[in-house]
Amino acid sequence: MAACGVGLLTWLHLGAHARGRVPPPIRRLLSCPGPVAADLKREEQPSGSAVTGSEDSTPLKRFSEVQKERREQAQRTVLIHCPNKISEKKFLKYLSQHGHINNHFFYESFGLYAVVEFCQKESVASFQNSTHTPSLGAEAVIPFRSRFFNLKLKNPSTKTSEQSHIQCSDQSPPSSKKLFELLHYAESIDDQLHTLLKELQITEENTKLRYLTCSLIEDIAAAYFPYCTVRPFGSSVNSFGKLGCDLDMFLDLDELEKLNSRKTSGNFLTEFQVKSVPSERVATQKILSVVGECLDHFGPGCVGVQKILNARCPLVRFSHQASGFQCDLTTNNRIALKSSELLYMYGALDSRVRALVFTIRCWARAHSLTSSIPGAWITNFSLTMMVIFFLQRRSPPVLPTLDYLKTLADVEDKCIIEGHNCTFISDLKRIKPSENTETLELLLKEFFEYFGNFAYNKNSINIRQGREQNKPESSPLHIQNPFETSLNISKNVNQSQLQKFVELARESAWTLQQEGKDRPSPSSNQPWGLAALLLPSVANSKALAGKKRKRLASERIKTLLESIKSNNTEDSTNTGGEKTTLLESIKSNSTEDSTNTSGEKTINTQG
Ligand code: GTP
Numbered sequence: 277m278a279a280c281g282v283g284l285l286t287w288l289h290l291g292a293h294a295r296g297r298v299p300p301p302i303r304r305l306l307s308c309p310g311p312v313a314a315d316l317k318r319e320e321q322p323s324g325s326a327v328t329g330s331e332d333s334t335p336l337k338r339f340s341e342v343q344k345e346r347r348e349q350a351q352r353t354v355l356i357h358c359p360n361k362i363s364e365k366k367f368l369k370y371l372s373q374h375g376h377i378n379n380h381f382f383y384e385s386f387g388l389y390a391v392v393e394f395c396q397k398e399s400v401a402s403f404q405n406s407t408h409t410p411s412l413g414a415e416a417v418i419p420f421r422s423r424f425f426n427l428k429l430k431n432p433s434t435k436t437s438e439q440s441h442i443q444c445s446d447q448s449p450p451s452s453k454k455l456f457e458l459l460h461y462a463e464s465i466d467d468q469l470h471t472l473l474k475e476l477q478i479t480e481e482n483t484k485l486r487y488l489t490c491s492l493i494e495d496i497a498a499a500y501f502p503y504c505t506v507r508p509f510g511s512s513v514n515s516f517g518k519l520g521c522d523l524d525m526f527l528d529l530d531e532l533e534k535l536n537s538r539k540t541s542g543n544f545l546t547e548f549q550v551k552s553v554p555s556e557r558v559a560t561q562k563i564l565s566v567v568g569e570c571l572d573h574f575g576p577g578c579v580g581v582q583k584i585l586n587a588r589c590p591l592v593r594f595s596h597q598a599s600g601f602q603c604d605l606t607t608n609n610r611i612a613l614k615s616s617e618l619l620y621m622y623g624a625l626d627s628r629v630r631a632l633v634f635t636i637r638c639w640a641r642a643h644s645l646t647s648s649i650p651g652a653w654i655t656n657f658s659l660t661m662m663v664i665f666f667l668q669r670r671s672p673p674v675l676p677t678l679d680y681l682k683t684l685a686d687v688e689d690k691c692i693i694e695g696h697n698c699t700f701i702s703d704l705k706r707i708k709p710s711e712n713t714e715t716l717e718l719l720l721k722e723f724f725e726y727f728g729n730f731a732y733n734k735n736s737i738n739i740r741q742g743r744e745q746n747k748p749e750s751s752p753l754h755i756q757n758p759f760e761t762s763l764n765i766s767k768n769v770n771q772s773q774l775q776k777f778v779e780l781a782r783e784s785a786w787t788l789q790q791e792g793k794d795r796p797s798p799s800s801n802q803p804w805g806l807a808a809l810l811l812p813s814v815a816n817s818k819a820l821a822g823k824k825r826k827r828l829a830s831e832r833i834k835t836l837l838e839s840i841k842s843n844n845t846e847d848s849t850n851t852g853g854e855k856t857t858l859l860e861s862i863k864s865n866s867t868e869d870s871t872n873t874s875g876e877k878t879i880n881t882q883g
């Protein structure tokens with residue numbers, strides 16, 4: 277799905293409306309009350325406010341509570357491919373035969389789909405029992421009974437006067453034209469940052485669809501591992517995801533063991549008879565391999581399944597056609613889940629954090645600093661760490677250090693994963709709000725100043741301690757992995773990519789400074805503030821664009837070919853899926869421009 281990317285660079289003339297004479301800034305309100313709505317409550321507060329957290333009457337939910345609630349909701353939910361024209365009223369009446377419906381919405385993605393949440397899980401079983409497996413004429417079918425259905429009209433030719441216009445929920449970000457209009461008409465730079473966040477953030481419905489997709493995949497994986505859990509992680513749940521971002525999934529096989537702290541009586545203890553393999557990694561590869569086969573052969577709507585088992589973090593990548601999500605399924609990756617929780621906490625602590633992270637991610641994307649393909653460029657995860665670090669360095673700090681969050685932890689927060697201490701407080705309400713009252717405009721400018729002049733050659737970025745530290749190794753950019761502290765999450769970034777980042781940061785700081793002095797008149801159609809930052813830079817101007825694009829493309833192709841080469845030599849069991857991705861990436865890269873709009877996944881094989 278298209279994310280905020282190259283399209284943003286297309287400025288459209290907007291002279292007809294003057295700033296100030298336009299509708300008030302858009303406030304997208306979440307229609308359904310629920311965990312995410314509650315979680316995002318702080319974000320609705322005015323920027324620069326020191327009043328967060330404790331004065332908010334809505335209790336902020338812990339990450340684990342949100343996950344639990346969403347998961348349970350998804351288990352009561354079904355996905356239905358509908359005929360293009362149906363009567364919503366009749367549709368709901370038909371489904372209500374199986375039980376009360378709690379919630380539903382429609383969306384379009386190569387056809388019309390409905391997401392229907394029943395009040396009771398039993399309704400899903402009743403619906404399944406009333407459904408039959410189709411026969412497809414000459415083709416044979418695999419009779420897998422999932423929660424993904426096809427709804428057909430018994431008599432399609434009947435003219436149904438009740439066929440109302442179905443209101444569809446939007447699952448893609450707004451067009452760049454609309455986004456630029458909104459930015460143009462915003463009242464201030466702070467307002468622009470909030471607008472960008474509100475327009476691009478994952479919606480309530482999109483969140484439901486993400487949890488539902490994980491739940492559907494869990495049903496398939498359960499064919500082998502009946503007690504597994506498939507959880508979303510990464511930007512789908514850490515509050516920094518944009519509409520259209522990938523869906524990172526974690527196949528958890530230990531959940532049940534953890535829940536049942538088996539207190540058996542008597543003198544005996546039982547264990548399962550199991551097969552052993554030489555290492556955790558081999559076990560992970562074998563598990564993902566069979567689940568990948570299952571998705572490929574039996575998973576309704578799962579297409580383009582690739583087993584990428586020799587990456588540092590083995591994964592199965594596929595497209596879930598009906599939801600439109602590009603999915604990455606991993607297992608034995610519990611630290612990444614903990615990282616998602618940590619980012620969720622930081623995103624919820626202060627209303628400015630998410631607005632700033634979204635802006636920096638969009639800015640980086642618009643200037644081709646990030647890409648959807650693996651390579652020597654910075655990732656969104658690293659950029660988020662940089663923003664958090666910067667906010668920890670303000671005076672007074674906007675965000676606390678990870679070490680401080682660890683000192684606040686309860687006994688139940690204690691968490692050691694593979695020998696790494698991942699403990700930090702989970703109760704957001706117990707963290708004191710920041711006393712920092714700086715505006716987003718100032719923070720944005722200062723971010724560019726700070727990282728435009730950072731001593732990358734000697735210092736490391738470290739959100740655990742919230743201060744610059746001597747670099748332990750010579751990579752151009754060193755961002756310490758917050759939990760596996762000996763690792764550098766930006767080890768892949770080369771000197772030229774870092775240089776480009778620094779130049780653009782300096783240039784953007786300068787642009788913002790000029791803005792203050794020399795803002796175009798409200799009636800002019802000149803891009804201003806954030807809109808000006810998302811436009812091509814001087815270095816990226818027309819004269820240089822062609823040359824630069826070619827250089828970038830050849831740089832990327834070189835990296836990709838190297839990856840293919842190493843993949844060929846390393847991976848004897850690989851099904852060739854990874855090669856296909858890389859070749860497809862080259863193709864899309866050379867046809868799309870140097871910036872890629874297809875999504876933002878990068879497999880960092882090092883940090
Ligand atoms: P998007 O670009 O919106 O997909 O952001 P994302 O945060 O989901 O990034 P991505 O899909 O690349 O990775 C998913 C999650 O894996 C991240 O949120 C991190 O928790 C983890 N992760 C990604 N890259 C690294 C890395 O280099 N090192 C470590 N330790 N974890 C990573």
Ligand code: MG
Nearest residue numbers: 510511522524
């Ligand atoms: Mg992701």
